[in-house]
Amino acid sequence: MAARRPAPPHSPPLQTQGVTLTVDFCSDILGEFNELFRVELKGAAEPLTILFKGCVIGPSFHFDLDSLDFGLCSYDITKPLTCTLANSSDISMTFSLRIPKDNVELPGGRFKTEFIIEPDSGTLAPNEERDIEITLTSTSVKVYEDYGLTIDVDRVGDALLTVPIVAECRVPDIQPRIANLQLDNCFLRCVPD
DSSP states (O other): OEEEOOOOOSSOOOTTOOOOOEEEOOOSSOEEEEEEEEEOOTTOSSOEEEEEEEEEOOOOEEESOSSEEEEEEETTOEEEEEEEEEEOSSSOEEEEEEOGGGOEEOTTSOEEOOEEEESSEEEEOTTOEEEEEEEEEOOSOSEEEEEEEEEEETTTEEEEEEEEEEEEEEOOOOOOSOSOOOOOOOOTTOOOO
């Protein structure tokens, strides 16, 4: 918190006149604050004290879904899901979205990503909403456990909210209609007409 001294008046203030003291406040710490200012008045026996009290809060936000349920997914087939992120506060918020367990390192230092988030970051104005599309292209036959869409808010904190992801990837069971296929005589390098 910083106080700016007003320009001195051209004539000495009378008892009925006042002087405006401007205070600028900008905090990068959440929580309650108490700041005591002492203002020295020329000729006064004691300084004038002013106590500023308040609470710095971050933005409030929520998703429209309690979980992202992709259900049953086929191997290597794209499946999109859309949810809405809402900034329900009176201040703007800059966010980034991620799925922490999605970045799996493969041999050779490569990374495998099965989820795409669009957009994965941005700024929401007060009371603004934005549709977020999460696309799963599963390359692992498994039940997705402990996966979640996590939101970080710039200058407020990381992993402030995580929405669970529910999905199961399976390869379909394929049964041939004919168990044995009789081809009779086959000729070397012969292509039928």
